[in-house]
Amino acid sequence: MKELKYLNKYFLKYRWRLLLGVFITIVATVFKLVVPMKVGDSVTVVKQYLNGEVTDLAYVKHELLINILLLLGAALLSAFFTFMMRQTFIVVSRYVEYDLKNEIFQHYERLSLGFYKQNRTGDLMNRISEDVSKVRMYVGPALMYSITTITLFIVIISYMFYTAPILTWYAIAPLPILSIAIYKLSVIINQRSTIVQQYLSKLTTFTQESFSGIAVIKAYGTEESINANFEELAEGSKVKNIDLAKVQALFFPLMMLLIGVSNILVIYIGGSRYINGQIAEFGTIVEFLIYVNMLTWPVAVVGWVTSMVQRAEASQERINEFLKTEPAIKNLVTESTPIDGEIEFNNLTFTYPDTGITALKNVSFLVKPGETLAIVGNTGSGKSTILELIGRLYDVKAGMLNIDQTSIRNLNLENLRDSIGYVPQDAFLFSDSIKNNIRFGKEEATEEEVIYAAKNAAVHKNIIGFKKGYDTILGERGLTLSGGQKQRVSIARAIIKDPQILLFDDCLSAVDTETEEEILQNLFKISKDKTTIIVSHRISSVKNANKIIVLDEGKIIQKGSHEELVNIEGYYKELYSKQLLEKEM
Structure with missing residues (x-):
């Protein structure tokens, strides 16, 4: 997880929200613990009544009613705090996603022209969208479920050892096997996740270039050839995603197998020890069965979280590759120089x-x-x-x-x-109104200044000839306008800046x-x-x-x-x- 260390500054930034989330997680887990205890107590009371150890039916009903109310209250409180826990961690992950995307975009803006000549637009877009989304899953769900799992394990297994230490050892015996299997699988997942992201970048780049050059594709009638190339890339991406899915698919069956083994051991060992008098209450066995099944989701989450962390590691490595790229052009002077x-x-x-x-x-x-x-x-x-x-x-x-x-x-x-007011040879206009394209040179410009600049660029008459005038929305890269009109709007943009x-x-x-x-x-x-x-x-x-x-x-x-x-x-x-x-x- 060395690449993910880059995110530690965000954890520090939102540390108080995260600490609150940890506290809420612990409270929610404690309330979850009450449910099996009260179920076990209820089973014990009923067993005592059936064995004749307790003869007062009113007492049994009273105990069961109290246990049901406590069960209901604990379940509601646990649900409420679980909701609050999700709100805390998931919201923080969205904040981090927002900060990271802004950081990447600002870094892209600082990088020099040479960088953009060496890297494709589709790949840049993929790293700021898909890769950041994978990283968010690590900051949000992966972190949340990790804390939940750790808390649940500590609280439940501590109580299980306190109640019946020998039975606990048998119940958790399959877990180390699962840990080793997860470690082995996670290495493969990391490798295959990296390849999947690379293919996704290739697909994004190819489609972006195809849509940008759609006029050329149609003019040369190369739709079939372009489609064949896309299908080849998509096929490669599909194969790599299936390879990844095959490895990920091993987690859930493996988890179910080991949890099933734990249930069998609890029933067999617990039943034997109860018959031998080594476990005092029958409800303890029921409690342990519920606890083992409560650990089913956390054990499943271990695999899911590991997969998310590996994917995030691969994505953050790709992000760091660009973030570590130093701009060739740096501002060496901080004071103003008119x-x-x-x-x-x-x-x-x-x-x-x-x-x-x-x-x-x-x-x-x-x-x-x-x-x-x-x-x-x-x-x-x-x-x-x-x-x-x-x-x-x-x-x-x-x-x-x-x-x-x-x-x-x-x-x-x-x-x-x-x-500087710069008008390039190949005029670039944004998919926005003509007015805003001219205002790009001076954001706070009035409508009168926009018209004045357009008149000096000899494009005013063309603009007012459009149905919506200056509010006409241009197509991508200014496709709505002719070559000469694009050049003149670009000149108006430079004029309005008054450089x-x-x-x-x-x-x-x-x-x-x-x-x-x-x-x-x-x-x-x-x-x-x-x-x-x-x-x-x-x-x-x-x-x-x-x-x-x-x-x-x-x-x-x-x-x-x-x-x-x-x-x-x-x-x-x-x-x-x-x-x-x-x-x-």
Whole structure:
């Protein structure tokens, strides 16, 4: 259970609730103990009357009535405290589940991009849902039944030894055999539980990817192939679950066999000792039979709890694997560091740690607040990498990246990212209203601010054309909108944030030239006192920038203004001439 030690901090957090649960468990167990005692007393009284040892029938009726009332009262009180016990332990398990899910999700948010490139979304989802649910079973039911079992064993077996020690030894003799069998089976359960969880992650990942890419699947007509792959995974999962169920199925029959042996021993040994006069009261044998059968559920629970603990151990190990992963990007500065927006790259070389591809080689440039820098280049030349480094999605290893003449690593990470409005190449929208998607840039924004941002992004007219306007709910990843509309909503999201730095990563590629011109004019007015970097393949998007750099295989091959570059032979002039010809045609 070494992996489950991680949960000890939650046990400490809710220790008073758990201690209350332990106290209630003990009280409930004590009341359970009264029932067999009174049944035994009643049997003894009746036996004495039948043997002629007691002749007063009224006395026998009175004793039986008292015992019945005590039985009823003890049963009701035991039921009440058992209910309270479940309320205490199960509620704590839900609290722990809530805390653990939040901790995992917050840790996911802190982890760097490289982590998400190496791990699949379905697996991440499975660990925060299915694995946490398995862990909750350990914190709640497993803990509750363990405490109940221990308390019941201590109280009942102590009383049994006090009443008839020899008979008790015979009654509990099969239990060590059961303990050894449980230990052997639990090892197998742990191994098979781990495999089952791994298959569940594979299934979750496969279905998540299939639903996300359903449009591509339908377009290529590969439904049968995808279904066959799913059936293969599901078949593997079924086989592994059956293997696990076969082992778990041994618990209950084994428990029933050993409890049955205990009953036989109690009847035979107890009867023999009563006949020999070594047990004074006949009711003692009846008491012991009830006690042995009362131990049936706790013994069964031992197997069930062991299974739950093993599953939780396997799940917590998978959770810990991610929780122990340190974010590659850490906030090294706790004090606030306001951002003005000056950006300087100085002989910067960057290699992606996950692929080993060198995306930038000795890149140097300076952009001051109020200036616009445009970056042009072929696909894979390193344009998007520059924007990722400015947002500190990766750390620089060679060269320098300064913001306001301070190394980017010496800035408060939250202040840095709060000062950036980033529009990615592939616009991502949430399954929410258009209004809330724009407000993602500024949660407290008024409706007027939302409309103003949408107008500047040239998407307002499109939005009011929808039946529900700004309250239109988008499909997953913004499927309700066209490519150009998604890009413009994403631009509105950046505008409404009113940041010091605006980063546009080829975000006008799906917009027609007329709309592009309108957006650029609006952005020119908005970004007068801001630092703006535009990545684009279109000369029309970059021609008004203060500075333009041209990248090729991670190196700056040209630098200057639009007027300067169109008069110099090279990539920029060729691209300009080509696009000018296409426009004329």
